[in-house]
Amino acid sequence: MESNRVTDARAPARSAQSDAALVxxxxxxxVLNDKIIFDGMDLDIPRGKITAIMGPSGTGKTTLLxxxxxxxxxxAGEIRVDGxxxxxxxxNALFDLRERIGFLFQNSALLTDFSVFExxxxxxxxxxxxxxxxxxxIVLTKLQAVGLRGAAELMPSELSGGMARRVALARAMIRxxxxxxxxxxxxxxxxxxxxxVLKLIRTLNDTLGLTSVLVAHEFAAVxxxxxxxxxxxxxxxxxxxxxxxxxxxxxxxxxxxxxGDADGPVPFQYPARDYxxxxxxxxxxxxxxxA
Amino acid sequence: MSAVRKxxxxxxxxxAQVGACGLFLFQILGAIPKSLRHIKxxxxxxxFVGAMSLVIIMTCGLFVGMVLGLQLxxxxxxFGGTAALGTVVSLALYRELGPVVTALLFAGRAGTxxxxxxxxxxxxxxxxxxxxxxVDPLAYVAAPRFLAxxxxxxxxxxxxxxxxxxxxxxxxxxxxxxxxxxxxxxMTSSVDVWKDVVNGVYKSTAFGAVVALIAVFxxxxxxxxxxxxxxxTTRTVVFSSIVxxxxxxxxxxxxx
Numbered sequence: 001m002e003s004n005r006v007t008d009a010r011a012p013a014r015s016a017q018s019d020a021a022l023v024x025x026x027x028x029x030x031v032l033n034d035k036i037i038f039d040g041m042d043l044d045i046p047r048g049k050i051t052a053i054m055g056p057s058g059t060g061k062t063t064l065l066x067x068x069x070x071x072x073x074x075x076a077g078e079i080r081v082d083g084x085x086x087x088x089x090x091x092n093a094l095f096d097l098r099e100r101i102g103f104l105f106q107n108s109a110l111l112t113d114f115s116v117f118e119x120x121x122x123x124x125x126x127x128x129x130x131x132x133x134x135x136x137x138i139v140l141t142k143l144q145a146v147g148l149r150g151a152a153e154l155m156p157s158e159l160s161g162g163m164a165r166r167v168a169l170a171r172a173m174i175r176x177x178x179x180x181x182x183x184x185x186x187x188x189x190x191x192x193x194x195x196x197v198l199k200l201i202r203t204l205n206d207t208l209g210l211t212s213v214l215v216a217h218e219f220a221a222v223x224x225x226x227x228x229x230x231x232x233x234x235x236x237x238x239x240x241x242x243x244x245x246x247x248x249x250x251x252x253x254x255x256x257x258x259x260g261d262a263d264g265p266v267p268f269q270y271p272a273r274d275y276x277x278x279x280x281x282x283x284x285x286x287x288x289x290x291a
Numbered sequence: 292m293s294a295v296r297k298x299x300x301x302x303x304x305x306x307a308q309v310g311a312c313g314l315f316l317f318q319i320l321g322a323i324p325k326s327l328r329h330i331k332x333x334x335x336x337x338x339f340v341g342a343m344s345l346v347i348i349m350t351c352g353l354f355v356g357m358v359l360g361l362q363l364x365x366x367x368x369x370f371g372g373t374a375a376l377g378t379v380v381s382l383a384l385y386r387e388l389g390p391v392v393t394a395l396l397f398a399g400r401a402g403t404x405x406x407x408x409x410x411x412x413x414x415x416x417x418x419x420x421x422x423x424x425x426v427d428p429l430a431y432v433a434a435p436r437f438l439a440x441x442x443x444x445x446x447x448x449x450x451x452x453x454x455x456x457x458x459x460x461x462x463x464x465x466x467x468x469x470x471x472x473x474x475x476x477x478m479t480s481s482v483d484v485w486k487d488v489v490n491g492v493y494k495s496t497a498f499g500a501v502v503a504l505i506a507v508f509x510x511x512x513x514x515x516x517x518x519x520x521x522x523x524t525t526r527t528v529v530f531s532s533i534v535x536x537x538x539x540x541x542x543x544x545x546x547x
Binding site: 069071091095096098099101103105106107109110111112122123126127171 | 411412415416417419420421422423424425426427431
């Protein structure tokens with residue numbers, strides 16, 4: 001009942017925003033532990049598409065997802081989801097918005113006291129008063145989609161990492177959200193499961209008219225699933241385009257990141273003292289360095 | 292020198308923790324109406340912290356009562372007052388030992404498990420997952436455990452008192468030969484239901500609230516690491532014990 005009310009109340013806003021990007025980030029600035037994560041970043045997530053966010057480790061990809069869902073508030077900037085500025089929302093309004101967002105955690109985050117079935121049914125039981133038979137049918141349908149209907153009675157401790165990821169995926173899509181955020185969905189999956197998850201992400205997005213955001217490092221997988229790729233580094237978007245465009249792009253960022261080179265604009269080494277002096281050898285003179 | 296410099300910041304940190312715990316209490320109280328939707332979860336927690344603690348509470352209650360019976364019989368026999376054994380044991384249990392010892396045991400048995408459970412839920416992103424599913428962890432996780440502590444503690448204290456009196460009866464009457472009628476009649480004539488029994492129930496309810504609050508707060512705010520959960524569990528026992536004993540003094544002063 002509450003869910004219907006929320007949807008109806010937002011219907012005009014949604015239609016007004018229908019042509020705009022579902023997620024709009026403007027002037028995002030975030031500083032965590034004295035480190036600048038985002039420095040005035042702008043980014044649009046188009047409706048109905050699968051958008052991949054890529055970038056070196058520690059550039060704030062997961063942090064961006066946490067900003068979109070209001071788990072973490074930025075120091076400055078706007079994050080609009082379906083026209084709603086997330087950082088200004090009250091706790092209750094934020095929860096209303098989250099009812100329309102699915103989130104796949106990096107570590108699955110299954111509730112360890114509940115079986116697979118109860119984990120997937122959890123959002124339904126908490127927000128909707130549906131007859132048990134309907135809950136069962138919806139849950140089994142989603143579990144069938146991720147290939148784990150037969151594992152419905154298992155406990156999370158009995159699942160492999162890949163299976164847990166697929167259960168979390170079933171839970172994230174149980175209420176057919178408008179937006180699904182996937183945080184590293186391919187980690188720990190064997191090739192069969194990876195292929196199935198890729199197909200699932202694509203099929204769900206297209207058949208249900210969802211909008212999907214993928215945070216991933218596996219470029220080969222991303223090229224098969226994503227319509228649009230953002231490459232983030234140094235607190236800003238350094239490249240944007242389709243996977244084909246980025247593969248062919250003549251930018252130092254894309255060449256280093258997709259080529260996997262240690263040398264380039266993204267430093268492989270964490271900032272440190274001079275290597276030779278750290279090992280107890282005399283530091284090289286500027287002339288020796290130049291040579 | 293640096294240790295001296297650190298002291299003021301430690302005091303400030305400790306005061307900040309007390310303040311944060313106070314604010315957390317208001318957040319939990321605010322979440323209680325919403326938590327009534329999860330009444331099954333509250334009942335499950337009452338079972339977990341209450342019924343599952345019965346064995347340790349009953350065992351300890353029995354032995355505390357037996358020790359009290361033995362010690363007091365020895366002391367009272369010096370003055371020829373062994374007939375007052377039932378009275379003294381029951382007053383000691385109802386007014387002080389029952390609520391306090393039960394609270395200390397409760398902190399060790401249920402408080403630590405609450406902290407460890409919530410801390411691990413924090414470390415494995417289960418609380419974040421609930422928030423992402425628009426389920427308030429304060430209403431679903433924190434408030435039911437807090438309510439369970441408040442409800443279970445007085446019941447456990449009553450069980451502790453009953454087993455303590457039984458222990459004293461076994462020692463005094465069955466072993467040392469005190470007259471059974473004297474034991475019970477002196478007790479029933481001297482113990483006042485409102486001043487002794489009910490005040491003990493008030494105390495144990497307050498102790499249950501304090502221990503549950505500290506346990507939930509420590510688990511909820513623990514750093515999401517194995518070391519963080521270990522420290523939080525230890526802090527639950529240490530802080531609960533200190534606060535229970537200090538609060539016991541304050542409540543005794545007001546309830547006398």
